[in-house]
Amino acid sequence: MGNRAMQQRESADPGTQGEQTDPLLRLKARLCRTGGVQGPVEVDDALTVSRDVQQDHPVWADPARPQPIYVLQEGLAYSFAFLPGGRRHIDDIFGAGAICNWTGYSAPEYRCNLMFKAGSKIALLDRLRLRHALEHHPASAALFQRHELARTLRTSQRVRALISLPASHRLTNLLLDLQQEYALGGLEDEWLPFGLTQQEIADTIGITMVHVSRTLAKMAEAGELERRRGKFRLSRPDHLKRLLDYRDFFSPHPENQHA
Amino acid sequence: MGNRAMQQRESADPGTQGEQTDPLLRLKARLCRTGGVQGPVEVDDALTVSRDVQQDHPVWADPARPQPIYVLQEGLAYSFAFLPGGRRHIDDIFGAGAICNWTGYSAPEYRCNLMFKAGSKIALLDRLRLRHALEHHPASAALFQRHELARTLRTSQRVRALISLPASHRLTNLLLDLQQEYALGGLEDEWLPFGLTQQEIADTIGITMVHVSRTLAKMAEAGELERRRGKFRLSRPDHLKRLLDYRDFFSPHPENQHA
DNA sequence: CGACGACTTGACATCGATCAAGCGAGGTGG
DNA sequence: CCACCTCGCTTGATCGATGTCAAGTCGTCG
Numbered sequence: 001m002g003n004r005a006m007q008q009r010e011s012a013d014p015g016t017q018g019e020q021t022d023p024l025l026r027l028k029a030r031l032c033r034t035g036g037v038q039g040p041v042e043v044d045d046a047l048t049v050s051r052d053v054q055q056d057h058p059v060w061a062d063p064a065r066p067q068p069i070y071v072l073q074e075g076l077a078y079s080f081a082f083l084p085g086g087r088r089h090i091d092d093i094f095g096a097g098a099i100c101n102w103t104g105y106s107a108p109e110y111r112c113n114l115m116f117k118a119g120s121k122i123a124l125l126d127r128l129r130l131r132h133a134l135e136h137h138p139a140s141a142a143l144f145q146r147h148e149l150a151r152t153l154r155t156s157q158r159v160r161a162l163i164s165l166p167a168s169h170r171l172t173n174l175l176l177d178l179q180q181e182y183a184l185g186g187l188e189d190e191w192l193p194f195g196l197t198q199q200e201i202a203d204t205i206g207i208t209m210v211h212v213s214r215t216l217a218k219m220a221e222a223g224e225l226e227r228r229r230g231k232f233r234l235s236r237p238d239h240l241k242r243l244l245d246y247r248d249f250f251s252p253h254p255e256n257q258h259a
Numbered sequence: 260m261g262n263r264a265m266q267q268r269e270s271a272d273p274g275t276q277g278e279q280t281d282p283l284l285r286l287k288a289r290l291c292r293t294g295g296v297q298g299p300v301e302v303d304d305a306l307t308v309s310r311d312v313q314q315d316h317p318v319w320a321d322p323a324r325p326q327p328i329y330v331l332q333e334g335l336a337y338s339f340a341f342l343p344g345g346r347r348h349i350d351d352i353f354g355a356g357a358i359c360n361w362t363g364y365s366a367p368e369y370r371c372n373l374m375f376k377a378g379s380k381i382a383l384l385d386r387l388r389l390r391h392a393l394e395h396h397p398a399s400a401a402l403f404q405r406h407e408l409a410r411t412l413r414t415s416q417r418v419r420a421l422i423s424l425p426a427s428h429r430l431t432n433l434l435l436d437l438q439q440e441y442a443l444g445g446l447e448d449e450w451l452p453f454g455l456t457q458q459e460i461a462d463t464i465g466i467t468m469v470h471v472s473r474t475l476a477k478m479a480e481a482g483e484l485e486r487r488r489g490k491f492r493l494s495r496p497d498h499l500k501r502l503l504d505y506r507d508f509f510s511p512h513p514e515n516q517h518a
Numbered sequence: 519c520g521a522c523g524a525c526t527t528g529a530c531a532t533c534g535a536t537c538a539a540g541c542g543a544g545g546t547g548g
Numbered sequence: 549c550c551a552c553c554t555c556g557c558t559t560g561a562t563c564g565a566t567g568t569c570a571a572g573t574c575g576t577c578g
Contacts, residue, residue, distance in 0.1 A: 163465035
């Protein structure tokens with residue numbers, strides 16, 4: 001099942017990484033975790049390329065060329081667009097195992113700009129081969145669908161907060177989403193890296209970088225947030241989730257989606 | 260093909276509306292228009308109920324009960340949710356022929372609150388029968404997919420504006436979306452009704468009702484907007500579209516999506 | 519006529535943007 | 549090793565945008 005995947009795999013630095021780990025391991029783990037199952041995910045046939053990212057690497061939406069399905073193996077990525085004034089807006093963030101342009105799976109004409117942060121690893125899936133694989137494995141197809149529904153719902157939740165709530169709540173919501181993306185990618189340390197610069201955070205939640213800096217400082221002063229050497233820790237995440245009515249759509253158990 | 264539809268059709272006021280027009284006429288017209296085709300849309304088999312709305316009529320998301328697919332025959336509707344502070348947020352607006360909860364088609368567990376404004380007409384589609392119909396008519400299925408992709412892209416465009424742009428631009432974007440929904444539903448008059456109260460507009464674009472009032476007044480003073488007896492007209496829509504980089508994702512011709 | 523809802527208007531307070539300067543860590547060249 | 553640069557971030561001063569509170573207008577309906 002994974003033969004073709006292994007054959008076609010490329011690596012930017014084969015020397016340093018000796019182990020032949022599955023490039024889609026994180027993706028499968030995410031899908032199973034979100035779906036609440038343990039079975040296999042039949043997706044290896046769709047894998048074409050796997051590569052590393054040294055510096056922040058943008059991928060521009062090009063209407064003229066087809067865009068493969070981007071899966072983030074490791075690291076952090078985001079999708080973005082530009083506003084009339086020339087400012088950038090970040091639409092969504094992606095952690096390890098995430099699919100960065102799922103809309104393109106069923107709508108080939110869909111394109112989006114993606115930014116892969118330094119240290120990330122990318123895997124590319126072929127749309128048609130993925131379709132072929134999922135048509136033959138309805139259980140796997142259901143996992144993809146379940147997972148992307150969760151992302152859709154989470155995006156709606158964040159968007160509501162970003163449109164209507166003040167800066168501190170917007171920022172809190174983003175940090176909760178970020179924490180969740182890390183957790184879904186297997187990173188559940190107590191202290192988490194921001195992963196994004198304050199400018200990128202600003203472009204995500206629609207305020208200026210200066211205000212991000214001040215808001216972070218205020219949250220730290222209020223005891224909601226701790227910062228240490230470029231990492232952060234939410235002091236009382238459950239309290240914040242209750243405050244924002246933040247729901248976890250990636251949990252396979254609906255009862256966990258409240259508070 | 261439409262036999263079952265006709266048999267099961269209900270009408271709240273059979274006396275006043277003598278003509279037996281197709282309840283899904285607007286839907287089909289929208290799908291064909293967006294898809295740039297003229298062929299038939301095979302969806303009649305999924306129709307279960309058609310009814311009128313006298314006063315503003317909310318439909319509450321109930322996780323315990325399955326939700327049919329809501330199609331708006333006539334009038335205006337919107338989906339909404341509540342923010343932590345108890346305030347309401349309006350996520351999207353729907354004109355005649357629109358599908359109000361398309362996400363529920365492929366994700367039965369999806370629920371949303373809907374509000375049908377006074378004077379609307381609703382048609383309900385059965386999810387399974389719709390699935391059955393679309394599986395046998397790939398061309399029709401493609402039309403649905405094309406149409407809902409356009410909605411997704413338009414929502415992303417509006418959300419970006421609502422998160423990052425000042426009130427006047429947010430309001431302009433909403434009015435352009437509203438105008439587009441009307442046009443897709445067959446209403447292309449020079450003067451269009453607001454359809455939403457200023458409070459509803461406020462809940463959509465994330466500002467207060469007082470500020471909506473002031474912003475409308477300013478736009479009128481600036482000559483961008485004309486108001487008369489509860490209706491409005493954008494003086495130079497093309498100018499506004501260029502200003503906001505507003506794209507028409509519902510146009511079947513990609514070249515129209517710019518300016 | 520009175521009640522009500524939608525909207526408008528004014529005064530004021532608060533939030534967030536803007537502009538400008540400075541700090542500190544990491545990299546680079548001499 | 550130091551001087552210097554750059555980048556990400558911080559801080560202060562000020563201004564404009566938006567929210568809040570309150571009063572008032574207007575049209576509709578009974």
